[in-house]
Amino acid sequence: MASVTLRDLTKEFKEVVAVNKLNLEIRDKEFLVLVGPSGCGKTTALRMVAGLEESTSGEILIGDRVVNDVSPKDRDIAMVFQNYALYPHMSVYDNMSFGLRLKRTPTGKPWPFNATRTFSKQEIDRRVNEAARLLGMETLLQRKPKQLSGGQRQRVALGRAIVREPKVFLMDEPLSNLDAKLRVQTRAELIKLHRRLGITTIYVTHDQVEAMTMGDRIAVMNAGLMQQCDTPLNLYNHPANVFVAGFIGSPAMNFVPVTVKAEGDTVKLDAGSFSVALPADKAAVAKAKVGSECTLGIRPEDIYDAQLAGLVKPTPGNTVKVGVDVVEPLGNDVEMYLTAGPHALIAMINNKTAAKAGDQVDVVFDMDKSHLFDKATEAAIY
Numbered sequence: 001m002a003s004v005t006l007r008d009l010t011k012e013f014k015e016v017v018a019v020n021k022l023n024l025e026i027r028d029k030e031f032l033v034l035v036g037p038s039g040c041g042k043t044t045a046l047r048m049v050a051g052l053e054e055s056t057s058g059e060i061l062i063g064d065r066v067v068n069d070v071s072p073k074d075r076d077i078a079m080v081f082q083n084y085a086l087y088p089h090m091s092v093y094d095n096m097s098f099g100l101r102l103k104r105t106p107t108g109k110p111w112p113f114n115a116t117r118t119f120s121k122q123e124i125d126r127r128v129n130e131a132a133r134l135l136g137m138e139t140l141l142q143r144k145p146k147q148l149s150g151g152q153r154q155r156v157a158l159g160r161a162i163v164r165e166p167k168v169f170l171m172d173e174p175l176s177n178l179d180a181k182l183r184v185q186t187r188a189e190l191i192k193l194h195r196r197l198g199i200t201t202i203y204v205t206h207d208q209v210e211a212m213t214m215g216d217r218i219a220v221m222n223a224g225l226m227q228q229c230d231t232p233l234n235l236y237n238h239p240a241n242v243f244v245a246g247f248i249g250s251p252a253m254n255f256v257p258v259t260v261k262a263e264g265d266t267v268k269l270d271a272g273s274f275s276v277a278l279p280a281d282k283a284a285v286a287k288a289k290v291g292s293e294c295t296l297g298i299r300p301e302d303i304y305d306a307q308l309a310g311l312v313k314p315t316p317g318n319t320v321k322v323g324v325d326v327v328e329p330l331g332n333d334v335e336m337y338l339t340a341g342p343h344a345l346i347a348m349i350n351n352k353t354a355a356k357a358g359d360q361v362d363v364v365f366d367m368d369k370s371h372l373f374d375k376a377t378e379a380a381i382y
């Protein structure tokens, strides 16, 4: 059993509150991604779980044990960093087994992880060979780091963590040194590895695509505060506020300031230069906001060329006249920069569109997929 529980975990650096009352329960065997923009407190949160940073207040539990006062080496965790310094003069085998072989660091200071354990040669051999097999590195064990590719080196760093057989993996942007193609490949390998090993993992990244593709659940942080924690699809379909809605999804969701208006049974969102009507279920919720200012959220992929709308039929209630500023073909879709009065929009339109830069065209908003946020609190209304 290796759940990790954070209760009101807080870290203050003088006037900066890096992590503000973080509450999170990472389940046994779960792959949880902590994501957010630079400086939001992800690394600080992870370092507190590792014991490399002392918390200002709050509790950290690994399983049922409060570990705030437990030293890093006794927490049964292994950490993989962005900068995975390997020893250049040692073979892959020696790099991977180093932490198991040494009870003391070369300086005589205690080794941060598992320092109190000693392992027999057979046990070290078993663990390194097992990790090498899992990582597909059996034939590379005698090579030196300089004889490996970037991806292979990153796997050695992972191997070094795996051989400790920890209860929890902590990973801080472990793929950010790899080029784009290798990152995608290694991402898939990491997910497979997690499925096989089933070790509870907390993975930090600022890349929302990485978060979406890897996490069982994703915790989105901003300015030290956790915004929402849920499965990738729930975050995408039901963002709790404007920040999460704008952070998850690429290109980002469009936001338009609107006033909620009622006309008989119809509830409309009036953006000044255009207005759109809400479907019945959303209208029922938005009715409480009639007369108030809100923010309409619509994802680029939920805007269609009215000529090709398909299932989302153009109606007076969901059609918007726009000017086409820029058209960027991306293959299957075309990214279009549009203007509707003073509002700039981005749409991902099927490549069969005939719209060209400079045209005035009708687009259809799929209002079933739209989002509405309170202007003041930025919380989702539906």
Ligand code: ATP
Binding pocket: 013, 016, 017, 018, 036, 037, 038, 039, 040, 041, 042, 043, 044, 045, 206
């Ligand atoms: P990045 O993705 O850029 O690594 P992050 O989300 O991991 O960012 P942290 O490194 O956790 O963010 O930093 C959170 C906040 O705490 C930032 O404002 C940072 O400047 C501040 N901070 C972090 N470490 C220290 C420190 N040792 N002393 C003072 N302030 C710090």
